[in-house]
Amino acid sequence: MAEQTPYDESFYRARKDGSYRSAELTIPKLFNYVPKPKSVVDVGCGLGTWLAVFKQHGAEVVGVDGSYVRKDMLYIDAKEFVEADLEHESIASGEERFDLAVSLEVAEHLSAERAPSFIHDLTMLSDMVFFSAAVPLQGGTNHINEQWQSYWANLFAAENYVCLDCIRPQIWGEAEIKTEYKQNILLYVKEAALSNYPRLLEYYLARCHDPQQIDMIHPNNWVGVVQYLHEMMRKGMAT
Numbered sequence: 559m560a561e562q563t564p565y566d567e568s569f570y571r572a573r574k575d576g577s578y579r580s581a582e583l584t585i586p587k588l589f590n591y592v593p594k595p596k597s598v599v600d601v602g603c604g605l606g607t608w609l610a611v612f613k614q615h616g617a618e619v620v621g622v623d624g625s626y627v628r629k630d631m632l633y634i635d636a637k638e639f640v641e642a643d644l645e646h647e648s649i650a651s652g653e654e655r656f657d658l659a660v661s662l663e664v665a666e667h668l669s670a671e672r673a674p675s676f677i678h679d680l681t682m683l684s685d686m687v688f689f690s691a692a693v694p695l696q697g698g699t700n701h702i703n704e705q706w707q708s709y710w711a712n713l714f715a716a717e718n719y720v721c722l723d724c725i726r727p728q729i730w731g732e733a734e735i736k737t738e739y740k741q742n743i744l745l746y747v748k749e750a751a752l753s754n755y756p757r758l759l760e761y762y763l764a765r766c767h768d769p770q771q772i773d774m775i776h777p778n779n780w781v782g783v784v785q786y787l788h789e790m791m792r793k794g795m796a797t
Contacts (some may be wrong), residue, residue, distance in 0.1 A: 575605070578633065580735045581611040584743065588688065591745075591757045595657030599683050601649055602664030603627075606634035607705075609660075620648055620656070645672055650682035659684035663738055665710065666692035666701045673703060679715040685751040687719065690742035696779060706773045707744060719746040723772055724761050730776070736795040741776035 561744045581628045585608070610633035613619050621632075621639045629636055642649050642739030645668050659680050680687045684776045711721045722745045726772055729735050731745070745758075 561721055571604075576736045578607040578610065580739050581608040583727065583735050584729055584739060585611050585615065587725055588745070590728070591687065591761065592755050593681055593722055595686075597656040598660060599656045600660040600662075601680060601683070602644060602661050602667070603634075603639070605631050606639065608662065609634050609638070612658075612660075616775075617657075625752070627635045644668060644676070648675070650679040654683075656684045658686050658688060658730045660688045661690070662743070663692060663698075664691045665689075666696075666698070666704050668703060670703045672705075672720055673705075673710075674713055674716070677710065678717060680747070681717040681719055681746075684749040685754075687714070687746040689714075689744055690739060692738065693742065693773075693775065693779075696738065707742060708773050711744070711759055711772060714746045718749050720749050720752065720762060721746055721772060722758060722768075723761055723765070724758070726774070737776050737778040741774060744772065 559779045593614050595612070595617050597619075598617045599620045599622065600606065600609050603609055603620045603623050604627065606619070606621045607658060608621040609617075609621050613634065619634060619638055621634055622642050622644070623639070624643060625641045627641075629637070629639065632639060644664070650752070661680055665673065665676060689710065691707075691710055692698055692701050693706055696704055714721065724745055725743045726740065728739050729730060732740065747755070747758060747762075
């Protein structure tokens with residue numbers, strides 16, 4: 559009997575085009591601050607939409623996700639995909655490191671108990687982590703640990719990684735980028751490695767972020783939640 563999973567074909571079909579277009583528009587913004595990475599790992603890569611765009615910019619890529627991912631729908635080569643149980647398996651040995659680690663809208667699908675070790679795994683993969691995770695009431699399939707951005711920033715800080723909110727200001731008003739990315743994407747960099755990236759170091763010194771000040775809701779998300787609550791209230795009053 560096939561393993562039951564909430565991440566079925568319909569889950570990925572509903573997201574793939576918007577995710578790919580978001581990657582096309584967002585990734586070049588990263589290059590305003592850092593050189594194009596030569597190697598990228600995406601933990602919780604789904605169909606590999608973001609990795610496909612990094613490949614277009616010259617990177618060698620590795621995607622990591624569960625066995626439930628439809629291999630026939632991948633945007634990357636099957637040989638670039640590694641199966642792993644993200645909830646129960648460490649995905650970093652410390653032996654292989656990449657120029658960039660990516661994990662976008664994944665951590666909320668893992669338990670709160672897994673959160674600290676998951677962030678540790680990401681930091682073992684790279685000095686630079688491109689990260690986003692769903693905030694409270696964002697909603698989504700199997701979201702079991704929705705947290706404010708500062709929650710994750712504090713976990714990264716425990717690994718001596720600093721938060722740079724340099725991407726969101728560049729994409730906040732982009733209509734074609736999915737709201738969750740515009741709202742949640744942050745860049746985390748190992749503090750000792752900041753000097754390797756002069757533009758990032760300049761940005762960091764000019765805008766050291768209080769973790770609490772990175773907690774944000776995009777207007778699109780706020781309106782969506784309010785509309786949903788109003789609809790639930792209307793249905794409740796009608797019954």
